[in-house]
Amino acid sequence: MKPFLYITMAFLTATSAYWTYRESYQTRVIMKQYREIQREIEFSQSRLNVLRTEWAYLNRPDRLRELAHANFDRLDLQQLRAKRFGRIEEIAFPDDELLVARDSAEHPQRLALDLMRDTP
DSSP states (O other): OHHHHHHHHHHHHHHHHHHHHHHHHHHHHHHHHHHHHHHHHHHHHHHHHHHHHHHHHHTTTHHHHHHHHHHTTTTTTOOOOOOGGGGGGGSOOOOOOHHHHHHHHHHHHHHHHHHHHHHO
């Protein structure tokens, strides 16, 4: 009985040692991947900070004003004046009938439901 017990204990010890080694190795691999991902995140964050700084530098109001003045004629820009703005009455909105016709063509089920709701 003792030899069977010794063999079983040796087998269990070897099995647990193998399992421990495998888990340790997998943990090392995962930790290496984790460190690589952390490095990529840090690099991306630093690159994003550089891009934000560059964006803020390029969009300085004084720089944009100088560019607008330098390229005013080439870009065919027009100065802002109050008379350039229109009134809401000057905007040509489509007729309600055209909107209903368009909606019914695009969504025939909605039109059928609307007609059913309108009938008493």
